[in-house]
Amino acid sequence: MNPNSIIVSNLSKKFSFPVKNPSVGWVKNLFFPETKKIVAVNDISFSVKHGERIAFIGPNGAGKSTTIKMLTGILFPTFGKINILGFDPTKNRKKLAYQIGTVFGQRSQLLPNLPLTDSLEFFGVMYDMPEKEIKKRIAELVKLFDLSSFIAQPVRKLSLGQRMRAEVAASLIHKPKIIFLDEPTIGLDVVAKKMLRDLLLKINKEENTTIFLTSHDVGDIESLCNRTIVINHGVIIKDLPTKNLTKTFIYEKYIDLVALSNFTIFPKLPEGITYSSKDKNKITVVVDINKINVQESLKKLLDLFEVKDIDVYNADLETVIRHIYERSSTSN
Amino acid sequence: MIKEFYFALYAIKKNIQNSAELRVSFLINIIGMSINNTAFIILWIFFVKSVGVINGWVAMDIIGLLGFGALSYGIVFSIGAGIRKLADYVATGIFDRFMLSPKNLLIRTATSFFSVSALGDIVFGVVCLVIYIISIHATIYQILLIGLLVIISVIVFLTAIITIYSMSFFFVDANLVTGSLFELFLTPSLFHGGAFQGVMRFIFTFIIPSLLIGALPVEIVRDVSLEKLLLVGSLAIFWFIISISIFNRAVKKYESSNFITFGN
Numbered sequence: 001m002n003p004n005s006i007i008v009s010n011l012s013k014k015f016s017f018p019v020k021n022p023s024v025g026w027v028k029n030l031f032f033p034e035t036k037k038i039v040a041v042n043d044i045s046f047s048v049k050h051g052e053r054i055a056f057i058g059p060n061g062a063g064k065s066t067t068i069k070m071l072t073g074i075l076f077p078t079f080g081k082i083n084i085l086g087f088d089p090t091k092n093r094k095k096l097a098y099q100i101g102t103v104f105g106q107r108s109q110l111l112p113n114l115p116l117t118d119s120l121e122f123f124g125v126m127y128d129m130p131e132k133e134i135k136k137r138i139a140e141l142v143k144l145f146d147l148s149s150f151i152a153q154p155v156r157k158l159s160l161g162q163r164m165r166a167e168v169a170a171s172l173i174h175k176p177k178i179i180f181l182d183e184p185t186i187g188l189d190v191v192a193k194k195m196l197r198d199l200l201l202k203i204n205k206e207e208n209t210t211i212f213l214t215s216h217d218v219g220d221i222e223s224l225c226n227r228t229i230v231i232n233h234g235v236i237i238k239d240l241p242t243k244n245l246t247k248t249f250i251y252e253k254y255i256d257l258v259a260l261s262n263f264t265i266f267p268k269l270p271e272g273i274t275y276s277s278k279d280k281n282k283i284t285v286v287v288d289i290n291k292i293n294v295q296e297s298l299k300k301l302l303d304l305f306e307v308k309d310i311d312v313y314n315a316d317l318e319t320v321i322r323h324i325y326e327r328s329s330t331s332n
Numbered sequence: 333m334i335k336e337f338y339f340a341l342y343a344i345k346k347n348i349q350n351s352a353e354l355r356v357s358f359l360i361n362i363i364g365m366s367i368n369n370t371a372f373i374i375l376w377i378f379f380v381k382s383v384g385v386i387n388g389w390v391a392m393d394i395i396g397l398l399g400f401g402a403l404s405y406g407i408v409f410s411i412g413a414g415i416r417k418l419a420d421y422v423a424t425g426i427f428d429r430f431m432l433s434p435k436n437l438l439i440r441t442a443t444s445f446f447s448v449s450a451l452g453d454i455v456f457g458v459v460c461l462v463i464y465i466i467s468i469h470a471t472i473y474q475i476l477l478i479g480l481l482v483i484i485s486v487i488v489f490l491t492a493i494i495t496i497y498s499m500s501f502f503f504v505d506a507n508l509v510t511g512s513l514f515e516l517f518l519t520p521s522l523f524h525g526g527a528f529q530g531v532m533r534f535i536f537t538f539i540i541p542s543l544l545i546g547a548l549p550v551e552i553v554r555d556v557s558l559e560k561l562l563l564v565g566s567l568a569i570f571w572f573i574i575s576i577s578i579f580n581r582a583v584k585k586y587e588s589s590n591f592i593t594f595g596n
Binding site: 015017069072073074075076093094095097098100102104107109111112113114118122125126127128 | 335338339342343346349350351425426428429431432433434435436504584586587588
């Protein structure tokens with residue numbers, strides 16, 4: 001048996017669209033517009049094993065959604081090959097649909113005016129499940145996702161958190177082997193986010209469902225995904241275990257200095273140390289350990305400031321990801 | 333294929349239930365469309381009575397024409413109103429949902445929406461055809477012919493809207509283009525059949541199949557013309573094959589988008 005759920009080889013997607021040329025008249029622009037081509041995804045390759053939890057991240061316009069749409073059969077690639085559970089999405093769209101589930105955070109797939117139970121039943125029928133099996137699966141999902149308090153409510157009356165739980169439940173009705181989620185926690189409060197992440201972990205554990213997720217929320221990545229693929233300008237720039245992400249910027253250390261009384265002056269710092277934030281109570285500095293080591297930095301900082309407390313730590317994941325995005329932007 | 337049709341019927345049922353949840357809007361839509369159609373038929377009957385017979389067409393033929401037109405319109409927009417929303421679906425990215433479905437794309441799209449007012453058209457179309465059958469003292473053969481021609485009208489109507497709304501994949505925000513093309517097809521289909529002669533008749537039979545909806549079926553019933561029946565039937569099959577092929581090619585142009593939307 002192939003250990004991989006997803007195999008992507010040299011995948012590219014180009015879009016072209018007409019652009020207005022201000023130096024020519026509107027007639028020429030109307031009938032003979034110039035076209036601009038953009039490469040949304042540029043020759044990417046990766047594979048995902050069964051049961052893996054992948055964060056596919058990148059800044060806006062990086063190519064995340066385009067990739068996920070090609071993997072699910074929504075978009076046709078310009079070049080390259082995709083193999084999802086043995087199917088080519090461009091040729092076996094219908095067969096593949098029986099094996100995957102999808103959740104697009106910004107787009108609902110539920111029937112707005114009918115009770116949630118009707119939407120779940122609708123998806124069961126769409127996946128050709130027998131009536132008995134649909135009922136059994138709905139009961140399982142209601143229990144798993146704690147939907148019982150609003151299962152009879154019309155979908156348009158649900159809160160965003162309830163709706164997202166319902167969306168994920170609907171996408172799992174046919175027990176898909178892979179679930180693709182495009183920003184599933186967008187707009188959710190912290191409690192709803194945690195609940196959704198816990199549920200996704202649960203189905204990954206209990207049903208060995210492969211999770212392929214795009215998100216701008218570091219919490220999703222940190223708490224949910226064991227591997228992170230970073231894409232920018234259509235190119236994969238990092239593919240590593242999520243826990244190793246912070247080690248990517250190991251050459252940076254952060255030091256918090258808590259004031260003994262109040263910081264009144266903020267002198268120029270030695271080479272290799274820069275201010276991250278300045279406050280009368282607390283200063284945070286970033287140390288480039290390629291230029292100055294931590295011990296030396298501390299000595300020099302203590303000469304400059306009177307402090308009550310010191311804290312030395314690595315960059316948090318959000319900072320690391322921001323650095324990765326910024327680095328890849330400047331290198332392009 | 334049986335599973336496809338079972339799901340299509342189920343989706344139509346759910347769409348009706350979804351629309352019927354908004355009860356007032358549901359009833360107003362049906363009643364409104366019936367009043368609109370009645371006003372239209374009164375207008376045409378007055379016109380025919382003032383102008384007299386044009387190329388063999390009398391007032392009852394107009395009722396037959398509107399019967400075929402309204403019934404095929406009503407049936408198509410009851411079972412396939414989603415096709416008419418293709419321009420919106422494509423522009424907003426809602427079409428993604430159908431690409432992700434394990435069902436036939438065209439059937440899934442067609443049955444994704446239910447036009448409530450189409451029920452009013454069905455009722456109106458049936459009433460018109462019953463009046464037509466009674467007034468022309470139709471024989472059993474003619475009644476069977478009417479039944480067959482209703483099926484052909486529905487097929488032609490369906491193929492026309494599939495072809496027209498497939499253009500949604502070729503233009504950015506194709507609402508205007510598809511709306512205009514639909515009017516270009518629909519309006520002549522409701523016009524006095526006797527007005528179309530010579531080049532106009534050729535264009536609206538072979539290039540834009542508007543006359544296949546009502547005018548030619550009325551003439552076939554009136555003249556009991558097997559030649560015309562064969563022609564209309566052949567054109568319906570031809571257009572059906574062409575429209576499916578256009579839709580399947582057009583889908584490959586789909587580029588999706590990221591608008592925030594609600595579902596059905």
